Amino acid sequence: MLRVTHLSKTFNPGTVNAKLALDDLSLHVAPGDFVTIIGANGAGKSTLFNAVSGSFISDSGKILLDGADITLMPEFKRARVIGRLFQDPMRGSAPGMTIEENLALAAGRGGWLSTVSKTDKKLFRERLALLDMGLEDRMQQQVGLLSGGQRQALTLMMATFQAPKLLLLDEHTAALDPATAEKVLKLTTEIVAEKNLTCLMVTHNMQSALELGNRTVMMDRGRIIFDVSGEERAKLTVADLLEQFKIASGKALDNDRMLLT
Amino acid sequence: MSFLSLVQTALELGLISSLTVLALFLSYSMLNVCDLSTDGCFTLGATVGAVVALSGHPYLSVLAAMAAGVLSGFITAILQTKMGVNSLLAGIIVNTALYSVNIAVMGNSSLLNMNKTDTVFTKMQSLLKGTFLSGQYKLIVALFFVILVVVFLTLFLRTRLGLAIRATGNNPDMVRSSSINPIMTTIIGLCIANSFTALSGCLLAQSQKSVNIDIGTGMVTIALASLLIGGIFVSKGKIGLRAVGAVFGAFVFRLVYTIALRFNMPAFMLKLVSSVIVVIAIATPYLKKQLPLFKRRWQHRFGKEEAECSE
Structure with a gap:
């Protein structure tokens, strides 16, 4: 459904504040996939969403949605086929x-x-x-x-x-109180299942990252460092996930909003 | 001058200028754009309307004026959406440019006289000759256009396009990530709003049978004052009701102004008074919100709290 190939984006290029937010990132999401995305602060999760939904145009690479090239399509046109929720309600x-x-x-x-x-x-x-x-x-x-x-x-x-052909959820329950967050999350899974939507969800909750959806992707420094689905994912625990992050990125996972349970 | 004729003058002028108020209702209240080209666009409507009427087309003059307004609104909108010009600056630039345009439209003159010209008002006057309404022809023409515009706005703002325009002003963040093109809604909104402004100018010039280059000066502030006064009476509720509230605001503004003139307020005070009204209307809610902070500061400096702290 979504095919991102060699996507790169640098903010403030040519200055001391230059930041490589997406680093030659490739991601293929099959129709009906529900992918949860986790990663440290500044790993590029939201940047990936912004690039896919067209909030800015990427520096290089290609974005295909359902076979159509949307790399340079303006945001409001993409919005006809991409639904998006932000953290701020x-x-x-x-x-x-x-x-x-x-x-x-x-x-x-x-x-x-x-x-x-x-x-x-x-x-x-x-x-x-x-x-x-x-x-x-x-x-x-x-x-x-x-x-x-x-x-x-x-x-x-x-x-x-x-x-929508693609639903992007950017920590959409993070600003809600726990009970409400749970309710909205339940609604989300119901709607996604009912309409059989292809969905990407950034979450800071490690537990729901593993429980929800059928695939989990870990990002760091603008790249995907760990991608797990199927049986291997079913066996994973939160502790395994943190260990995986350490192995793949060479440092401990640091996210100030991270919930481990 | 009796009180009744005072009210009638206020009603006529109020209704004609309420068309500019309705324009701002669309651009300022709905689209959240402060369109500073209003003054120039008002004058543009007046000059274009006058020139076309002078050439012998009283009905066409109204349409021509509105078309000129659409064009002016289009340029203002393009500047702020496609050229990266700040929206306030875009209005000021167009306003300045329109000064030259308006003098050019009037044929290198800053004054046109329509004393013997057929206009929509004289047409209505001769139509009503002999009937009991013969003295009210100005009122009827103005009322006709105001009703037309209010009905149009009420219906239009309920359509999907109208809703999209309101959303653009209400939550730009939402619009940016939805399938609405904010550039399109801004352009359409400003085109429509400016056509009303130009209509307003056209009617004022034709009702007073002359147009000069200063006819629109200060209109944006006067209309904003009227809009905010109207907002006091109808602040919430259905769009149609709020549009009627804006018209009522224009009438109240004119009435107060006309009465003030009777009490020997010099006519040149109009613009100062309207500026003060706008400042009061905009600053009051802000200052109200700041009040607890002022109180806190006052207490901290001179109140008990200070004494307790120092002990």
Whole structure:
């Protein structure tokens, strides 16, 4: 589904602050894969997502999505086939607009001059009810009134409303309290499974990195240093993972948000 | 001058200038762009409308003025989205350029007279001749256009394109990572907004039967003041209601101004008064938020806390 080949990106080239954020990185993700990504601070996890979703254009290399070359495609065009969630729950929805209006934008049904129809409203209600947060009865309320967890759940629904070819989750539960985080994570796995989405998820939680999905990728200094799936992954423990990191990168894993359990 | 005629003058001028307020409602409140080309665009609408009307096309003059506004808005939008010009600066640059354009449009003159020219107002005047509404022709023309624009905005902002424009102003971060092209929404939003500004200028010039190069000076501040006054009455709720609130704000602004004139406030004070209103309206919420900090500082310096600490 996603094929990244020899991708490189240097920030502030030619200055003392030059940083090689992606170093000749290659990654192939099969359709239906759910890949969890872990790594130290500044390993290039978010940079990889930014490059794939088009927040910036990479320096060299190629990005193919479902066979189409999207290396130089502008961000808003990629967004039609790539759904993305950020750590900040405020980033994915417009606070001054109602839930219904936000959904209407995400649903992308009809032409530019179309308005929300009764069928749309019914569909929105049904989908919102799946979140089990009572949002279906608050469709005319402004999104700014929702809690962080509710907003992130809504954003998740908006990003997956039209099943995207690729879903990028960038620590999307890190800013939520543990109970809410668990709920949003559960919703995520449900939606991904139901729609059979291809998904990349950056996480700081080592346990869920191993539990969720079918493949785990470890990044360091802009490269992939460890890539595990299948039976080998099933046998891995968090301790093994940390050991693997030490072997592959030559240092202990250092992430100030890392959760080991 | 009776109170009633005071109200009528305020209503006429308020309605005509409310079209600029509605333009800012779209660009400032919805798109979150402070369009400083408003003054020049207002004058552009006035001059283009006047020149076309003088050539004998009263109805076409309105359309021509709006088309000129679209063009002006398009250039402002291109400068800030495609050329990397800061959005405030883009407005100022276009505003400056329009000064020359406006003098050129008026044929190397800074004043045009339409005393004997057919305009939409004179057309309405002759249409209503003899009826009980004959004295209200200005009001009716202005009201017609204001209703048209309010209805358009209400419907338009409910469409997907309208929602996309609102989202662009409301959460640029979200729009950047969604399938909405923020460049497109900004361009379309500014084109539409400036067509209303130009319409407003065109109507003001035709209603007072003359246009001079200064007709639009300070319009952006006056319209912003009206918009913020309107926001006091209708701050939340449906878009249509807020648009009507903006129109009401324009009327209240004009009414207060007209009454102030009756109490011998010199006419040249208009711009100072509107500036002060804008400052008050924008600064008040900010200062309110800062109030606890001021209190804390005051207590820390002179209050009990200080005494306790030093002991």
